[in-house]
Amino acid sequence: MSYWTTAMRIVAKDLLSEARTREMTNAVLFFALLVLVLFSFSFQPASDEERRLASGVLWIAFLFAGVSVLDRSFLRERVNDCLDALRLTPASASALFLGKCVANVLFLLLAAVILVPLFLVFFDLSFRGDVGAWLLVLGLGMWALVVNGTFFAAMTTNVRSRELLLPLLLLPISVPALIAVVEATAVALLGEGAMRVWIQVLIAFDAIYTTLALLLFETVVEGT
């Protein structure tokens, strides 16, 4: 079986499980929507400076959604020791990891489809910059969150205080990517400034951490 087929089997399995339970979707949307609603009551961006702030609010909502998705990502494998069953199969550990990452990104993109329009409505905003480039930023930013988050979620899956540990490990390492996505979103909202440099930062971040995670994942899984 090819590497990609294995990864896609994991994606299909996770999507099917989620379609039946909707536990991840519900949790994600609830937390992310709560953030957006609360912030929309506290300020309405009128000036450019406030529009810059709003880009941070959107990514805080994504961050909440991301941590919630990632935290549950390996819980499915933990129930009935399914992770051990995966380790027993001849499938490549990095293909399993890639499948988990793709499934998590899809969950986050689904959340984005609902959250972004609501964000624009709640804050009375519109994109003045290049929307296509921002969609690229969205994808790269989600991947940046997910690749490290999935890695750390696997690492902490058997730890008692994993809900606490996951954000503690994930957030500091994601700072460069978070700065890039917030800045790039501000550029898209304001229609001023260059987005290219932030896209380059995200591509470099994603390339480095994806490579590291793919190389190290087998060691992490063996140690669980």
Add this chain to the structure above:
Amino acid sequence: MSETLGSKALVFEGVCKTFGETVALWQVSFALGPGEIVALTGGNGAGKSTLLRVAAFLLKPTSGRVLVFGQLRPTPDVKRRIGLLAHASFLYEDLSAEENLRFYAALYALGREAEERIARVLQEVGAEDFRHRPVRTLSHGMRKRVSLARAVLSDPDLLLLDEPFSGLDVASVERTRALIVEWRRRGKALLVTTHQTELLEGIADGELVLDRGRVRSWRAPASCRSAVSPPVMERA
């Protein structure tokens, strides 16, 4: 490695496994050849499940060697030849029995024969009637049967069965016992733990008794009588 050990399905040589201060296995040595059944017995906490996990490469021994079909490392080819029925079901709760097996069949790269194999193992373990039901709705005994189907799905040559009879009704126990005999006839090597030792009487070719991680006694199957001789602990 000697040719004798290389031809065995499973060889433990002086295997120790500790978790911090706790000794789970201590100087365990034994061997198991194709077409043989070894009963692994002992009280609670004797180390039976740990031994099976070490044999399946899910745990690394602290010291000593484990060889599966002559291999020290879990290569994809060796993994394909190991089937483990563990305490946990290894099944996804939200998927049906059949969907679980289909998923694992894909990971074992069974390809075109997957559907035929799934139908066969479900029929063998008597799980056809509830193949479409989500695992979360199944009783303990039903789950056990689906787990067994999962363990033998890839047609492994070495079967590690942890309490295969527990939670089963009388008819299912008989069916499982008959399956174990049939698998041996097909040349599979079986290491079976059980508290119901009477169920393996007359069919087990050897017996390994553990006591607090140490070998209490070892009755080797015919093909392994000269392969490895474990240190047997003195009776207190």
